Amino acid sequence: MSTPFYVSPEQLMKDRADFARKGIARGRSVVAVQYADGVLFVSENPSQALHKVSEIYDRIAFAAVGRYNEFENLRIAGVRLADMRGYAYDRRDVTGRGLANAYAQTLGTIFSSGGEKPYEVELFVAEIGDEAASDQIYRLTYDGQVADEHGYAVMGGAAEAVTAHLKEHYRSGAALEEALKTAVAALGHTETEDRVIAVDDLEVAVLDRTRIQPRKFSRLAPARLEVLLGGRGETSPSQVHPDPEPPAADPEPPVAPPMS
Amino acid sequence: MSDPRLPAAYLQPGVSSFADFLAEQAPDLLPARRAVPQGNAGDLAPHGTTIVAATFPGGVVMAGDRRATMGNIIAQRDIEKVFPADEFSAVGIAGTAGLAVEMVRLFQTELEHYEKIEGTTLSMDGKANRLAALIRGNLGMAMQGLAVVPLFAGYDLAAGQGRIFSYDVTGGRYEETAFHSVGSGSLFARGALKKLYREDLSTEDCVTVVVQALYDAADDDSATGGPDLARRIFPVVQVITAEGGRRMRDEEVAEIADRVVAGRMVRPDGPAAPLTGPSTGGDAR
Numbered sequence: 351m352s353t354p355f356y357v358s359p360e361q362l363m364k365d366r367a368d369f370a371r372k373g374i375a376r377g378r379s380v381v382a383v384q385y386a387d388g389v390l391f392v393s394e395n396p397s398q399a400l401h402k403v404s405e406i407y408d409r410i411a412f413a414a415v416g417r418y419n420e421f422e423n424l425r426i427a428g429v430r431l432a433d434m435r436g437y438a439y440d441r442r443d444v445t446g447r448g449l450a451n452a453y454a455q456t457l458g459t460i461f462s463s464g465g466e467k468p469y470e471v472e473l474f475v476a477e478i479g480d481e482a483a484s485d486q487i488y489r490l491t492y493d494g495q496v497a498d499e500h501g502y503a504v505m506g507g508a509a510e511a512v513t514a515h516l517k518e519h520y521r522s523g524a525a526l527e528e529a530l531k532t533a534v535a536a537l538g539h540t541e542t543e544d545r546v547i548a549v550d551d552l553e554v555a556v557l558d559r560t561r562i563q564p565r566k567f568s569r570l571a572p573a574r575l576e577v578l579l580g581g582r583g584e585t586s587p588s589q590v591h592p593d594p595e596p597p598a599a600d601p602e603p604p605v606a607p608p609m610s
Numbered sequence: 611m612s613d614p615r616l617p618a619a620y621l622q623p624g625v626s627s628f629a630d631f632l633a634e635q636a637p638d639l640l641p642a643r644r645a646v647p648q649g650n651a652g653d654l655a656p657h658g659t660t661i662v663a664a665t666f667p668g669g670v671v672m673a674g675d676r677r678a679t680m681g682n683i684i685a686q687r688d689i690e691k692v693f694p695a696d697e698f699s700a701v702g703i704a705g706t707a708g709l710a711v712e713m714v715r716l717f718q719t720e721l722e723h724y725e726k727i728e729g730t731t732l733s734m735d736g737k738a739n740r741l742a743a744l745i746r747g748n749l750g751m752a753m754q755g756l757a758v759v760p761l762f763a764g765y766d767l768a769a770g771q772g773r774i775f776s777y778d779v780t781g782g783r784y785e786e787t788a789f790h791s792v793g794s795g796s797l798f799a800r801g802a803l804k805k806l807y808r809e810d811l812s813t814e815d816c817v818t819v820v821v822q823a824l825y826d827a828a829d830d831d832s833a834t835g836g837p838d839l840a841r842r843i844f845p846v847v848q849v850i851t852a853e854g855g856r857r858m859r860d861e862e863v864a865e866i867a868d869r870v871v872a873g874r875m876v877r878p879d880g881p882a883a884p885l886t887g888p889s890t891g892g893d894a895r
Contacts, residue, residue: 405726427620429726433628437719438639455614456621563697565722 366461366468370492373470374416379506381537382413382474382487382499384522385529388557388566389476389485392533393506395553403555405567407432407444409478411557415506416471416492424453424473441564446477450488450496458494468492472505478557478566482523502533508540515539527578530554530570534579548585549575628723629716629744641712642747652755656685658710660795660827660834661692661702663763663774664807665788666816669851670763670772672700673820675795675828676843677835678707687838692846694855696721699737699764700848704793706756709748713758717741734766738775738783746781761792765850772850789819795827795834802826805883814866817847817858821870822880837867 380393380402391403391413402421403413406428414421428449436444453473461468473490487499502520504512515536524532534552538545554570561568570578617635625631629640637643656678663672674691677684685707692702693714701717703710720740725731732740741762748758762775774786789807791799802823811819821837824845828836837844844867847858874880 399729401729404729423621423623424616426623426727427616429723430620430628430631431616433719433723433726434632434636437628437632437715438636451614452616456616459615 363462367493370461370468370470374472374492374505375507377415377506379504379508379512379537380413380415380474381502381504381512381516381533382476383502383516383520383529383533384482384485384487384500385524385526386482387526387560388478388482389487390526390529390533391474391476391553391555392530392537393553394537394547394551396551402553403569405555405565406449406475407436408441408564409557409559409566410444410446410449411474411476411555411567413474413476414471417469420469421471421473424456424469424471427456428453428475446475446486446488450475450490453490454494454496456494457490457492461493474499474503474505476557478559480559504536511540512536526556526558530575530578546582546585549579626724626727627740628720629740631723632716640747641709641716642744642751644751646751646754646756648754650755652706652757653681655709655756656680656689656707657833658689658691658704658707658793660791660793660799660824660831661704661761662791662796662799662803662820662823662827663702663761663786663789664803664811664816664820664823665763665772665774666811666813667809668772669765669813669849670774671813671816671820671847671849672702672761672763673817673824673845673847674702675824675835675845676838677833679833682832684835687835687841688843690846692848693718694848694857695737695741695762695764696725696731697854698731698767698850699734699762700850700855701741702761702763702792703758704761704796705758706751709751709756710758710760713744713748713760717744720744733768734764734773737764738762738785741775742777742781742783745777745779749780752779759792761790763848763850765852765855767852770852791823791827793827793834795824795831798830799823799827802880806881813849813851817849817863818866818870820847821845821863821866825870825874826880837871839871 378394383390393402395402404425406412412425412428431452432444457469460466469492475488477486479485487503489497489499489503501522502516519532538547549572554575556568557566559566619635632639658678661674672692676688678686678689695701695718701714757779760777766773774790776784776786776790789803806819806822825836827834844863847863848855849858
């Protein structure tokens, strides 16, 4: 008779967390910054079609890093949830908190269930209010934890270096132009150099409360970015791993330590 | 929701239509899925009446009167029957008001949902066909007197012009050229449009033409409301161009309606069209 192989729950969770973290760290970072008129999202994303930042509802936006197919599923689920709620009740009854909660429960359940591979994603759910004080940025991690972020937030590969740069240069209540410049500079910042990221490689979107339409989400096209960013000098190519990420070397999710 | 986790169906890729998703997840929320007892239910609820639309170079205008009726009773004097469907289109509705308003809400959500999931808007024909599908689903209700007949108009960014689509209760979709009208006063409105419409209208003149048409509809159809001068209630007018759609401000519509009414004080039947030959273009006012 063989004895079942024992793995302590701590070890099991730690392995799953390491697995998810590794997947997330391969991608490029996404920055969310609060500015005077709302929330600004900036990410380095050469693809014009595969978005990392998207609209969920009138005042709610979504940003993600990690595995594209996984966060795309979550994004679509979020759009469905929001539209369903807005249709069944009213547009004002769709809240970022409700959405963040649904995401947290979903990610948490998948992370701790033995049968499924944990999602290798990290999300921002942002919602703007009528004034800057009521803007919210929620950060959701692969294990379903929710954190309420203030001012700025970074997730993805080089999150630490970018956060360090933002911590130094971020100013609350800045106008769009200043906030954008700070965020783009932070994304290009590493310990060794400060890159100037080409405008075509940037994905930028805002939740802008000054828009007259009820839908406050809008993408900033490269032409507009060129004007806002103006004279930054020579652009330099990215050093980070290309997106979308190559598949992990080990196809089996390490849910338990390998048998020896 | 009892289970806070997103249901599996929400995470399934594939469906980008909100109406189809709703049909699977919450069919009771679809306006067309309600069981109505046998018999004619048409007299139970208010009816909306006349909608007119006309194109002009660079866009399209849609307008609706503000009256809802229940038999001989005026159910509401300031109902709104013309709505933006998305940034570049508008939908106006005649028929059972409650169902129609619900159908417009579903149609608006449908277009926005598609746009968010696919990252691109539907083509003008795609939008018109989706609306046809929603109307087709309502056929059972229509047979029991609860018909909804929309008029759909928008600016086609691909074709670079305003386009108008009309529908029948079976979901038949017909593209109209230049102008069209639906609802109880539509016969009179269409007659007026025929005489007043010309291809080179400016935006303001086009709005004047549709307000004139609504005046004529109200003149001869008891279910269509004319400009309410005492309460200052005027038609809802949507103007859609390449820059997007907007609802004309009440003051702007009031100004045009006041001019139309002033003209009718002098000549109650409205501007006279020349008997023969092409019009000179100045007599639309």
